[in-house]
Amino acid sequence: MTTVVIRRPDDWHVHLRDGPMLAHVLDFTARQFARAIVMPNLDPPVVTTADAESYRQRILAGLRPDRRFTPLMTAYLTDGTDPRDLAAGFERRVFTAAKLYPAHATTNSAKGVSDVRRIYPVLAEMERVGMPLLVHGEVTDPSVDIFDREAVFLERVLAPVIRDFPGLKVVCEHITTEDAVAFVLGHGDRVAATITPHHLQFSRNAIFQGGIRPHFYCLPILKREKHRLALRRAATSGNPKFFLGTDTAPHAVHTKENACGCAGIFNAPVALEAYLTVFDEEGALDRFAGFASEHGARFHGLPLNDGTVTLVREPLPVPDRLESQGVAVVPYQAGTTLPWRMVTS
Numbered sequence: 001m002t003t004v005v006i007r008r009p010d011d012w013h014v015h016l017r018d019g020p021m022l023a024h025v026l027d028f029t030a031r032q033f034a035r036a037i038v039m040p041n042l043d044p045p046v047v048t049t050a051d052a053e054s055y056r057q058r059i060l061a062g063l064r065p066d067r068r069f070t071p072l073m074t075a076y077l078t079d080g081t082d083p084r085d086l087a088a089g090f091e092r093r094v095f096t097a098a099k100l101y102p103a104h105a106t107t108n109s110a111k112g113v114s115d116v117r118r119i120y121p122v123l124a125e126m127e128r129v130g131m132p133l134l135v136h137g138e139v140t141d142p143s144v145d146i147f148d149r150e151a152v153f154l155e156r157v158l159a160p161v162i163r164d165f166p167g168l169k170v171v172c173e174h175i176t177t178e179d180a181v182a183f184v185l186g187h188g189d190r191v192a193a194t195i196t197p198h199h200l201q202f203s204r205n206a207i208f209q210g211g212i213r214p215h216f217y218c219l220p221i222l223k224r225e226k227h228r229l230a231l232r233r234a235a236t237s238g239n240p241k242f243f244l245g246t247d248t249a250p251h252a253v254h255t256k257e258n259a260c261g262c263a264g265i266f267n268a269p270v271a272l273e274a275y276l277t278v279f280d281e282e283g284a285l286d287r288f289a290g291f292a293s294e295h296g297a298r299f300h301g302l303p304l305n306d307g308t309v310t311l312v313r314e315p316l317p318v319p320d321r322l323e324s325q326g327v328a329v330v331p332y333q334a335g336t337t338l339p340w341r342m343v344t345s
């Protein structure tokens with residue numbers, strides 16, 4: 001097959017940032033996706049309904065006029081989140097979901113949740129109104145090895161939450177291990193997961209290939225090869241519990257090429273092409289549309305998009321650097337050539 005046409009897809013996990021970085025990166029997502037779940041880890045974070053309404057306006061104001069793109073807003077849960085404001089924001093369709101960052105787990109998570117039991121009243125309200133919980137699933141206990149933090153989180157933190165809130169919808173975001181795949185498969189339909197392109201294409205060896213490579217550093221960190229293979233099987237299985245979420249996370253180049261570099265991989269410029277490469281290699285082109293354009297919308301109870309995007313089997317050279325608005329970012333797969341290319345319709 002040399003051409004793949006799918007219903008316009010959605011990205012269920014995106015960092016669009018704010019200010020000049022928002023202006024620089026927004027169109028990379030808007031040109032490929034009809035909707036995207038927008039992460040709330042700004043500084044300061046998007047906590048209240050009013051915060052989300054104003055952030056949404058800034059995103060909409062930055063869109064090219066010819067784009068049909070809908071940002072789906074999320075709330076950043078803190079120890080002090082007001083359950084009534086959160087539920088009201090969801091019922092007014094300002095919020096699509098709420099995000100649990102364990103405090104200090106990742107970029108801009110310092111104001112996250114210090115102990116999940118502190119937000120039990122919030123989770124009860126979310127369960128009541130049907131608001132999905134999006135989870136950054138890593139423990140922050142420094143005594144736990146960084147490569148084990150996801151598996152330990154699932155067992156110590158998420159399993160009790162799922163047990164205590166039997167109606168709560170949960171998305172395990174950017175899963176990275178065979179343990180997470182098994183965890184998601186072992187729970188009912190209300191538990192799902194997103195998978196990134198980089199966790200499908202690279203193992204942790206990529207971070208150390210001939211020297212230290214900061215552009216492969218993200219959280220949760222890349223894992224062993226056996227985990228990558230388990231993720232590829234899950235993503236391409238056709239199971240509706242698994243769907244597309246890039247976790248595109250741009251950082252200015254000097255903040256990544258640094259003695260203490262930021263975590264995050266900027267994959268928005270080549271997101272669909274990278275995923276399609278994986279489905280092609282796995283002989284699963286017929287399952288790509290489900291993963292990219294159907295499973296996530298069905299999980300969230302949203303309509304499928306109209307229109308299509310087309311990808312063709314043609315080389316796509318990826319630039320070393322993308323620069324505008326005074327911001328320079330190194331894209332995922334910089335300097336390589338991908339075998340598929342999205343063609344603008």
Ligand code: NCD
Binds near residue numbers: 249
């Ligand atoms: C994200 C970021 O930069 O905001 N970084 C990352 O490595 N994925 C935060 C996150 O999703 O963990």
Ligand code: ZN
Binds near residue numbers: 013015039247249
């Ligand atoms: Zn993220």
